[in-house]
Amino acid sequence: MSNIWKSAKLDFSLVKPYVKTICFTMVLPVVFAAINRSLLTGISFAMCFIAMTTGYTFSITEKNSMERLYGILPIRKSDMVIGRYIFIIIMGLTALIFSLIAHPVILTILGESISIFDYISAAVTGIFLFALYTVFQLPGYYRFGSIKGRVFMYIPVAGFLITLLLITKSPVGESKLLFTVINFPILLMLLAVIFVIAMYVVSILVSIKILKNKEM
Amino acid sequence: MNDYLEVRNLSKSFEGFQLHNITFTLPKGYIMGLIGPNGSGKTTTIKLILNMLKRTSGEVKILGFDNIASEQEAKRNLGVVFDSNYFSDEWKISQVEKSVSAFYENWNTQKFSETLKRFHIQPSKKVKELSKGMQMKLMLACAFSYDAKLLILDEPTSGLDPVSRDELLHILSEYIEDGEHSVLFSTHITGDLERAADYITYISYGELFFSGGKDEFIDSFRIVKGGCEELSTDLGKKMLGIRNFSTGFEALIKTEDLKQFAHLNVEPATIDDIVVFTSKRGEQYE
Numbered sequence: 001m002s003n004i005w006k007s008a009k010l011d012f013s014l015v016k017p018y019v020k021t022i023c024f025t026m027v028l029p030v031v032f033a034a035i036n037r038s039l040l041t042g043i044s045f046a047m048c049f050i051a052m053t054t055g056y057t058f059s060i061t062e063k064n065s066m067e068r069l070y071g072i073l074p075i076r077k078s079d080m081v082i083g084r085y086i087f088i089i090i091m092g093l094t095a096l097i098f099s100l101i102a103h104p105v106i107l108t109i110l111g112e113s114i115s116i117f118d119y120i121s122a123a124v125t126g127i128f129l130f131a132l133y134t135v136f137q138l139p140g141y142y143r144f145g146s147i148k149g150r151v152f153m154y155i156p157v158a159g160f161l162i163t164l165l166l167i168t169k170s171p172v173g174e175s176k177l178l179f180t181v182i183n184f185p186i187l188l189m190l191l192a193v194i195f196v197i198a199m200y201v202v203s204i205l206v207s208i209k210i211l212k213n214k215e216m
Numbered sequence: 217m218n219d220y221l222e223v224r225n226l227s228k229s230f231e232g233f234q235l236h237n238i239t240f241t242l243p244k245g246y247i248m249g250l251i252g253p254n255g256s257g258k259t260t261t262i263k264l265i266l267n268m269l270k271r272t273s274g275e276v277k278i279l280g281f282d283n284i285a286s287e288q289e290a291k292r293n294l295g296v297v298f299d300s301n302y303f304s305d306e307w308k309i310s311q312v313e314k315s316v317s318a319f320y321e322n323w324n325t326q327k328f329s330e331t332l333k334r335f336h337i338q339p340s341k342k343v344k345e346l347s348k349g350m351q352m353k354l355m356l357a358c359a360f361s362y363d364a365k366l367l368i369l370d371e372p373t374s375g376l377d378p379v380s381r382d383e384l385l386h387i388l389s390e391y392i393e394d395g396e397h398s399v400l401f402s403t404h405i406t407g408d409l410e411r412a413a414d415y416i417t418y419i420s421y422g423e424l425f426f427s428g429g430k431d432e433f434i435d436s437f438r439i440v441k442g443g444c445e446e447l448s449t450d451l452g453k454k455m456l457g458i459r460n461f462s463t464g465f466e467a468l469i470k471t472e473d474l475k476q477f478a479h480l481n482v483e484p485a486t487i488d489d490i491v492v493f494t495s496k497r498g499e500q501y502e
Contacts, residue, residue, distance in 0.1 A: 065302055215263075
């Protein structure tokens, strides 16, 4: 078993006693999906909520002064960081799969029909939002700890609002590139996936650098 | 390899504190006490050894491996016990084993179970349900389970009752019996060292004061006592620390300077005496 995987497993054992609490946060987005009669809305909320719980590993580590345990384990700091990202991505994917099953069931009961395209677009949007939250948040946690680092979660929200504002103020219709992307959903999804991978690579590299320079 | 731990010219600068040129070696099969008053740099030294702090300069080798360039190899056979436990409070003891054992190839589950039994730790208990002494034993049980060759303990006895302290010292003495294990043991409870340590490294205000054999350390100093009229200028120059009373004084001097003051009442110094007198840096106090 590689050290990265061992590190991810260690992180899982940290949050294991809190699994019920984390699962509970997945219930509320089901209600949102039902109220809005929209899979996309439900998934977006679910991924936002699960992204908020990624601070658990950092909070538990701080609460128990476990940075000392991480400091004595025979493992590279880069492996620790990648392991934590992998664990958090697995958490996100688990939440996504749960939501992609639970939300359509509720929506179908309510009489809504859901197409394959709805599924795919909700999944890609969910992954993108989760990535957007966590790529800022995790380096923030590594640098400032679980309380101060939480503020980094609001960066993508602010960025999202600014982007919306800029789009509404600018002549979107004149941008040929933007027009092409918006009208080809598959291209849009492909770009989203590439963008997610690129964001995680940069975020991981930043976190590794922060941890290597951090004094415990 | 004879030396399990080599620290050479280790320095670290903080704002308001500097650890300066710390050098010592810990041979295989021995216990070394790392002593000094609070804030002298003991924990900083240990954290630098563990690469939890970035050194300003110097070199550290753990079991022959550089602690930064070969960090993984260096830590593979290293056990560490801090003054408080570093496991999640919510973990059961069995979960501690599951979480930690994966990182050590030579983890021996049977040995872990036996050690827990010997230490009277129930595997079904949660870490938070253990007393401080038991938590310390749990950290030791982990280190023993992968046969850590070098054990580093940072103030393990602080907060322990005398019975638990005695038990710990007994465990450590047993641990080095085979001549294949070593212990670096930081403490300010010097009574523990009188019993267990073979070597002493004494750090005072970030500077290395002494590193060598315990007996040599104790033998290097004497306490001289006398009346107020016997406190001469010569003695003032030679003494490393003094305690004044209304009827006289007692001072710490180096044994090599003893001949000049043979007329005074001379007593052997304890480790405590040496630390207390030298930490006062010659200041007089009532």
